Structures are given as structure tokens and as C-alpha cells.
């Protein structure tokens with residue numbers, strides 16, 4: 001379908017069609033897995049748009065077009081993982097530059113910024129982005145990147161995209177929003193003024209826990225050029241099979257997100273009224289601090305729910321996490337199947353305990369990635385696990 005006509009269509013239509021047209025040589029409706037490392041040239045420098053597969057691959061190009069359309073972006077660029085996408089952005093900074101990032105964020109992002117880029121002279125501070133004054137105070141003359149997650153991982157805090165992106169712009173810094181938890185179906189940060197949108201496509205975009213990948217979308221010609229150069233020069237690219245799987249995932253993204261949101265809402269409300277549960281973190285609960293902001297900048301509240309037990313100790317939390325049958329205890333999120341995760345020992349273990357505590361991330365927090373199963377079965381599973389404490 002022509003991209004001009006697709007531009008006016010809804011996200012469900014874009015998810016199915018954007019970036020893809022029937023294969024010109026065979027008519028194959030689905031974009032083939034172009035399993036090739038190189039492309040024939042009829043004379044030196046004369047080719048059909050592809051020279052070498054580290055630089056471009058048609059299956060990857062289809063996925064890049066698809067993700068760009070979903071994020072209202074001019075450009076999409078795919079990487080071998082979410083952290084590779086983050087790595088490429090931070091690599092564009094220089095020694096002496098400073099990053100302000102959310103203090104509630106994926107532990108691997110913290111590890112990358114502090115432990116990988118710190119020794120190269122790129123410093124980073126992690127602050128509570130739900131307080132705009134705190135962010136303003138953290139910005140230094142050498143702050144070049146504002147790294148935003150919303151909803152955050154794992155406390156699902158919702159922060160003000162429009163205000164934060166405007167603050168970065170005024171300061172002359174780039175705003176990058178990790179949109180992994182929301183997916184473009186629920187939130188499109190470029191529309192709120194972000195310079196860059198980042199995804200771990202491993203999560204909702206892929207949607208089936210069978211592929212690792214990352215992406216950056218942008219409207220900036222300058223950032224497109226810088227990141228394309230890094231894709232070619234550093235080579236953290238996804239293979240064609242991975243791109244095919246992710247492209248297959250995005251086709252059903254809209255309907256999956258509807259079900260993730262529905263199931264998570266029902267579960268969050270159930271847990272909020274459960275006698276064994278102390279606190280529930282979910283943007284769809286009217287009692288949740290970020291609820292009103294989520295209504296403004298999101299088109300749904302997402303599939304991620306975190307909670308603390310009333311009997312708030314690690315033995316009880318461990319018992320619950322070891323007792324579910326439908327929820328699988330595992331890292332990651334965003335797949336069709338429900339997962340349960342213990343941030344303190346799993347996804348956020350690389351953040352020092354004192355910093356986790358200062359950010360409000362308790363060692364007893366349990367995080368749920370609510371899947372698309374029958375919600376009554378998910379509730380029964382949680383109830384029988386909670387019965388054990």
C-alpha cells in the first residue's frame with residue numbers, strides 16, 4: 001500500500017501493512033526472510049539498493065518502515081537488542097558529556113550508562129522524573145541526553161512526556177524515550193516532542209517471547225545519519241529471521257495490547273482489594289499517582305502491574321513467586337504468556353541496593369507482565385499463590 005494513503009489510516013492498519021508490499025519478484029504477500037549476507041551488483045556500484053547485509057537487508061527494511069509508521073516517525077532503525085539500540089544512542093555522546101536518566105528504569109540501561117560508558121568519561125545521574133523540579137536541578141551545562149522511561153520499569157510511574165521533552169529542548173539536550181512498556185499503540189512519544197523513541201522489540205512488538213531485538217525511531221535527519229553510520233560501523237544488527245518474527249508480531253500488536261490492558265486492569269483491581277496485598281502499582285487505578293497523566297498521554301494503561309504483599313517480607317514474596325502455575329517466573333515482558341519477575345534479584349540486580357531503595361524500589365516488589373490468557377485463570381493462579389502466605 002502507498003505510504004501516503006497509509007499515513008491517514010489507523011494504527012491497526014499501519015501495523016498490518018506499513019513497510020510491506022507484496023514481494024516484487026514473486027508476489028509473496030508476506031515479506032520474505034532474505035537470508036543473504038550480500039547482493040549482486042551488475043557493475044561496480046550498480047545495485048538494487050542493497051550492498052551488504054550488515055548495512056541493510058530487505059526484511060529489516062520492512063520492519064524499520066513498519067515501526068516508523070507506528071511511532072509517527074520519518075525513520076526507523078533496527079538493532080540486535082534493546083540495549084544495542086540504547087548503546088548506539090549513548091555512543092553518540094562524547095567524553096565529558098552528561099546524561100540525566102530516570103531513577104526507575106530497566107537495570108540494564110543503568111548498567112550500560114554507569115559501568116560501560118562511565119569509564120569513557122560519560123557521566124549519568126538517575127533522578128525521579130515525576131518531579132519536574134528535580135529534573136531541572138539535575139540538568140548541568142554538559143547534559144546532552146535526557147533518558148526517559150514511562151511507564152517506568154518496574155514501578156510503572158508515569159512521567160510528563162510533553163514537559164520533559166520541552167525541558168530537554170530548552171536545555172539543548174536530546175530527549176530519548178524508552179517506549180517499551182507502552183508500545184506505540186498506547187503512546188507515541190514523538191508526538192509529545194521527543195527526539196528519539198527507543199524500543200526493546202523483544203517485548204510487546206515481537207510479542208511472543210521468541211526473539212530479541214531493538215529499535216530507534218526519529219524524525220531527525222541528523223540522528224538518522226548518526227545512527228545509520230553506527231549501524232554500518234559497529235554492526236549490532238538483527239538477522240533477517242529475527243526481523244521477520246518481529247514483523248509478524250507487530251501485525252497483531254493492536255489487538256494484543258487491548259487484551260493486555262484489559263487483563264492487567266482486572267488483575268490490578270483484584271489485587272487492590274485482596275486482603276494479602278499491600279500496595280498495587282498500575283496506571284489504570286484511579287488511586288495511582290500517575291493515573292491522570294496516563295489518561296492524557298496514553299491510549300491505554302498497559303499490561304504491567306507491580307505489587308507488594310501486606311506481609312511485606314522477602315520470604316513471603318519468594319513463596320508467592322515460587323507458587324504460580326500459569327504465571328512463569330522469568331525475566332522479560334510483553335509476550336502473550338504471563339510472566340512474574342523479581343526485580344531485585346533479576347532485572348534490576350545491577351542497580352546497587354542502596355540506589356534501588358532510594359528510588360522506591362523495594363526488594364520485595366513483585367512485577368507481573370500480564371499476558372493474553374483468560375483473565376479468570378490468571379486470577380485463580382494468583383489467588384492460590386497468595387493463599388500460601
Ligand code: P1T
Nearest residue numbers: 081082083106180200202213331332347
Ligand atoms: O533485552 P533487550 O531487548 O536488550 O532490551 C533491554 C530493555 C530496554 N528497555 C526496557 C524498558 C526494558 O525493559 C528492557 C529489557 N527488560 C527486561 C528484560 C525486563 O524483564 O525488564
